[in-house]
Amino acid sequence: MSDLANHPILQGLDFGREIYSIEIHGNGRGEYVGIVREDDGPCRIVFRGPLVTEGGRRLIRARGTMAWPKEGREDR
Numbered sequence: 001m002s003d004l005a006n007h008p009i010l011q012g013l014d015f016g017r018e019i020y021s022i023e024i025h026g027n028g029r030g031e032y033v034g035i036v037r038e039d040d041g042p043c044r045i046v047f048r049g050p051l052v053t054e055g056g057r058r059l060i061r062a063r064g065t066m067a068w069p070k071e072g073r074e075d076r
Contacts, residue, residue, distance in 0.1 A: 018039075021037045024060075032051065036064075044066070046067045049063060
């Protein structure tokens with residue numbers, strides 16, 4: 001993580017242990033969908049967004065939605 005800590009958007013952050021896994025999938029048309037999974041936990045964050053260019057840099061501008069596995073959820 002030390003090389004990522006030098007990125008401008010990460011300045012001023014302290015880092016703890018890694019607890020999330022992420023998968024990002026593109027559709028070949030500049031749109032992406034991904035899911036973040038918390039290790040050993042039920043929480044998921046599903047996000048989608050386009051690949052955009054801002055200030056000469058390419059980035060994915062995504063919005064996230066909280067999600068849980070359908071099975072085992074008791075508060076419905």
